[in-house]
Amino acid sequence: MQRACHPLTARRRGHGPVGASLTWLLQCVLPLLMGLQVSVAGAQPPQSVRVHAAQAVVSDSVSFPAAPAPQVVDLPDDWSLSRPGSNGPVWYRVGFTAPGLAERGELLALYIEHVCTNLEVYLNGQLLHRGGRMHEPITQNCNHPQLISLPAGLITEGTNALDIKVVGHALARVSSRQRAGGLSALDIGPLSVLEPVYARQRALNVTVPQAVSATLLLMGSFMFVLGWMNRRESHLAYFGALSVGWAIVESRLWLRDLPIDNAVSELLLCAMLPLLAMACIQFLLRYAQYRSRLLDIALPLQCLVVPASLLLAGPERLNLLASFWYAMLALQTLAAAAFYLRTQYHSRTRSFWPMALLLGIACVALLVEYLSQHLGVRSPWSHVARIATPVMMVLVGLRLLQQQGRALQVAEQSNAQLEQRIREATTEIERNFAQLAELRVEKVTERERKRIAADLHDDLGAKLLTIVHTSESERISTLAREALEEMRLSVRGLTGKPVQLIDALGDWRAEVVSRLRQAGIEADWQTPADELTQTLSARAFVQTTRILRESVSNVIKHSSATHCSVGCSIVDGDLQVVVHDNGKGIPMEVDGRLDRGHGMSSMKQRAKQLQGQCLVESGPGYGTVIRLTLPLNRATEAA
């Protein structure tokens, strides 16, 4: 009232390349209604006008109060400076004229960059806009720019009164200056001009934090699960918790309506911060492979102490205490970051520089944010800083994921190698086991055969030997001697290994020739001259030895021969042994068959067992021919 015309300045705002020299005539309407008035429309192209001053009065009335008398305040009006401790509501009034508006048909609008906490807008006494609940819990509009279109029908040709009722909280009651009550400068102008400005600001203030929240929430929960599943990667869980916590804190920027009072929501927000700090510190320490018992206890304790202290201090000292805790937590986090970087630097890991860069940017961003909050410095940098921190977190998260992925890859590779090795080892073991089992069977069989052989020699052999040398009868002695030889051969068939055919021929020759010579019979032995590589099974060797021995015995005992030739040859893969004497031959039985007493049938039987045959030809003056044919390969197999 007592105020005279207040000198106001208005800065133009718009798109057109309009000369800055153009000044706007501001009309001061002195006494009653309007404290301030601007003209927003003229002959020029559409422009907007920024209002830097307004009449203001603290009152909870439903309309701009008639009393007490309003004061003229500068805009932006920061309550913590203009009316410390006040929680509003505050009425603001601005007058403006918009001449010639109707002709151009332009729609006017009011743009408010920042109003905290909530507002109502009246034009010429008519309610135009209400940002939400005006009573506790008050809708949180601090971070939401406001664009209110001014209906042309309400705008008069004369001076228009724009009333704004703002409710908010004193700085002391909130933890962040951003949420302290206040009103920024107002922009009045064409909607088409102000809308892009509004859209840009809204994107910056609301959409970006929403996106950041969503991203951090997603990434954080993913990392948390990853870290939770694998306790050795606990740093991932802490990083996830940090991300999720940050997302929640960030949501305070765009979440408007909470069903709780400001005091409670501020307290909860402050309680979140030590948790975030704990997550961040633990992440950094664990990431640096360091674990401290003390911190494991101290940090959760701090999470209890912080909200408790705030609760004790009461809402009026919230800001003060919160600032203190901010600083403390920031210092702790910085110390952890420094510790982490130091260990990384000392261990000379390749991830030092990228991580140092990311952490450095995040710290600077935090510092800028801190300064802008607590020193009241409002600059575009604070926006950048506010975005930079979560972006750095996302980058760190990606880096962690990359490491995790690589570790997984390495683990898979080593797993595959391990599996391969296990497979090889298993095969080896199985093979060894099979060999061992085979060996053991062979060994046991061999041992058993040796035992039987030894028993035969020791018992049967000794008895037969006694008979040989004590019997009065030469016939019995001979029989016993033959039995002994038979027994020895049997033992050999039992225990013997396959015999080289050439060795067998040597043994047979030695026996046959010396026996025939001893009997005074001329012996002639013929064997193939070429190298023989065939083998005989022990059984085949023994049986053939018996047949040969029998033949020679027959020659010696019955034939009265003076000459005997033995020829061994290989015919079509068969071993052929021909024993030919010049004796009197074998007498015929009555039925025309050869005498069986000469052991012919047993010889034939033995040859048959070896899949061979034994033919006996005899005739007077011709002697006897015994033809033994053994299939070599089959005789070999018949082990």
Place this chain on the structure above:
Amino acid sequence: MMNILLLEDLPQIRAWLSSLVMQVFPGAQIAEAARVHDALGLVSAIKFDLALVDLGLPDGSGVDVVTALREHQPETQSVVVTIHDDDEHLFPALQAGAFGYILKEQARELIVEQLQRISQGEPPLSPSIARRVMAYFTAKAKPQAASPSTMPLVSLTDRETEVLLRVAKGYTLPEIGLQLSLSRHTIADYVKQIYRKLNVSSRAEAALEAQRMGLFGR
């Protein structure tokens, strides 16, 4: 007067062998033993000219007695008397120093003849034993670079190898003598030499083995 050791566990066979020995060496002093233990006791007490040793005995193998004789009475001729005709049983005894072997179940006349031949330095050699001896020396001839200096290299001459080869093919010693235009005594000398070398080489090998064990045991 001749001192003869007779080691045989079967009393009847021992008696029979004793009478046989008396027939070949009239007036000889025969010390009889039925067990390895007794025989070893006799070896340490009496000096023998000839020893007839059975292999399978109740308290061990006659090979031990052959070894002891070779050790303490190198002049003694050890002859294995056995019913085992296979080289598995005979070869160790020959390695230990036995000079020939006789199969017990043969007719008296045959054994007498063989005993006489052995005592005259004509030990028998079967094809399988010959093969075994050849295999033994062939394996040793293969490069054993580790110990050429420590082991006295005993190897067969070409002639000895030739004789062994022919025995292995089943030729009798007289036949080989004819084939090589050598006298019966020369062939017998080769065989004796083969027996001796087998024993010397085996003993050297055993000594080396003992030395090696000692080194490891340290």
